Amino acid sequence: MIGVAIIGTGDIADFHIEAYLRFPERCAIRAVVDLEQAKARQKADKFGLSCEALADYRELLTRNDIGLVSICLPPALHAPVSVDFLAAAKHVLCEKPMAPTLEECDRMLEAARRGKATLSVIAQNRFKPDIMRTKRFLESGALGRILFAQANSLWWRGEKYYDLWWRGTWEKEGGGCTFIHAVHHIDLLLWFMGDVEEVTATLYNRSHDNSEVEDLSISSIRFKSGAPASLVSSLVHHGEEQSFIIDGEAASIELPHKIAVSRQLDNGYPEADEEKRLKLEALYTSLPEPQYTDHCGQIEDVLSAIESGQTPLVDGQAGRSTVDFIMAAYQSAFTGKPVRLPLSPKDPFYSKEGIRANAKKFHQKTTSLTSLPSGGISVGGSL
Numbered sequence: 001m002i003g004v005a006i007i008g009t010g011d012i013a014d015f016h017i018e019a020y021l022r023f024p025e026r027c028a029i030r031a032v033v034d035l036e037q038a039k040a041r042q043k044a045d046k047f048g049l050s051c052e053a054l055a056d057y058r059e060l061l062t063r064n065d066i067g068l069v070s071i072c073l074p075p076a077l078h079a080p081v082s083v084d085f086l087a088a089a090k091h092v093l094c095e096k097p098m099a100p101t102l103e104e105c106d107r108m109l110e111a112a113r114r115g116k117a118t119l120s121v122i123a124q125n126r127f128k129p130d131i132m133r134t135k136r137f138l139e140s141g142a143l144g145r146i147l148f149a150q151a152n153s154l155w156w157r158g159e160k161y162y163d164l165w166w167r168g169t170w171e172k173e174g175g176g177c178t179f180i181h182a183v184h185h186i187d188l189l190l191w192f193m194g195d196v197e198e199v200t201a202t203l204y205n206r207s208h209d210n211s212e213v214e215d216l217s218i219s220s221i222r223f224k225s226g227a228p229a230s231l232v233s234s235l236v237h238h239g240e241e242q243s244f245i246i247d248g249e250a251a252s253i254e255l256p257h258k259i260a261v262s263r264q265l266d267n268g269y270p271e272a273d274e275e276k277r278l279k280l281e282a283l284y285t286s287l288p289e290p291q292y293t294d295h296c297g298q299i300e301d302v303l304s305a306i307e308s309g310q311t312p313l314v315d316g317q318a319g320r321s322t323v324d325f326i327m328a329a330y331q332s333a334f335t336g337k338p339v340r341l342p343l344s345p346k347d348p349f350y351s352k353e354g355i356r357a358n359a360k361k362f363h364q365k366t367t368s369l370t371s372l373p374s375g376g377i378s379v380g381g382s383l
């Protein structure tokens, strides 16, 4: 039985608690922790948990009955708190994004090595049926040579979203929509397409005045495979219609799910090849779906990894790769030049000091509230 603690009992903690409660024979939530102890107590009561509600996570570092912690804290706290637990040989499932700097990601990876502990970073969309199948479909080689990919990480947030104290600052949030929202799509893009060689990006803040960070970014990417890709990350799209399009020589596949196959007429114009499309659809639907989805899928994967001593599907290195891409995109936007990956410790966007010196503040944050009225949150957009 794996003893679990939830660190930070805000909005996203609910998704972790609900998931752990699905596996009562494999794990038990033994503590919930929040700086505001009353909030931790309320969260325990909401889910009928008969566990401790604490204000200071450090009380758990030496406890033998805690084996795994979910870090559900604001991004700037992911690294220091994860490092404390990993160094104490506790397994860590950290919310996305892994940490606001690569320097901190590297400290987390080092602490996991030292503590011989499992580190996983949330990328719950990998555990959606169509996304898992698309990955397996790409692995089958059915598309032939990949020619081009597009990821559209389109979200919408009103101005009040940035009134929360930790949002909208380079220091505490670590970045704007590219870092906080597109991190999901960047994880998937890298999972689908492999390592990135170079990125050129531009950033904008089009309609969020209470925020230093971007609400729109446009990236042009070249993968090591030679394939190019585009990524749009936005908080100004009404409807949040997110999508992927991957074009191969043999066919194109999209999310939300669609497969298309064209063949050429004598003049080079296209007509649909229905027979080939049906064959590829049959292959696609024959591919296995995940048994558990979203946060529940990832938490089941992490429990299995701990039980079996294997590496989880989304390990610390995968979490770091998304941060590496995002920091390279920021470096490109603020220096006006293409940036090759991976960033090195000498690059300005590797460390907090470098980011502080080089990231432009689009606006000054003037409103800062300790909490926002609760109204539910959306975590997946339309994917």
Ligand SMILES: NC(=O)c1ccc[n+]([C@@H]2O[C@H](COP(=O)([O-])OP(=O)(O)OC[C@H]3O[C@@H](n4cnc5c(N)ncnc54)[C@H](O)[C@@H]3O)[C@@H](O)[C@H]2O)c1
Binding pocket: 007, 008, 009, 010, 011, 012, 013, 033, 034, 035, 036, 039, 055, 057, 072, 073, 074, 075, 077, 095, 096, 097, 122, 124, 180, 377, 378, 379, 380
């Ligand atoms: N996976 C997803 O789809 C998804 C969606 C939303 C948020 N998130 C991520 O989850 C994390 C938390 O976001 P949220 O929306 O739940 O934020 P939140 O502000 O609602 O919750 C954070 C909680 O941490 C507590 N806290 C702050 N400092 C603390 C400390 N030192 N010790 C203990 N508790 C402390 C706060 O009191 C608060 O209750 C962020 O990294 C965010 O990016 C992920």
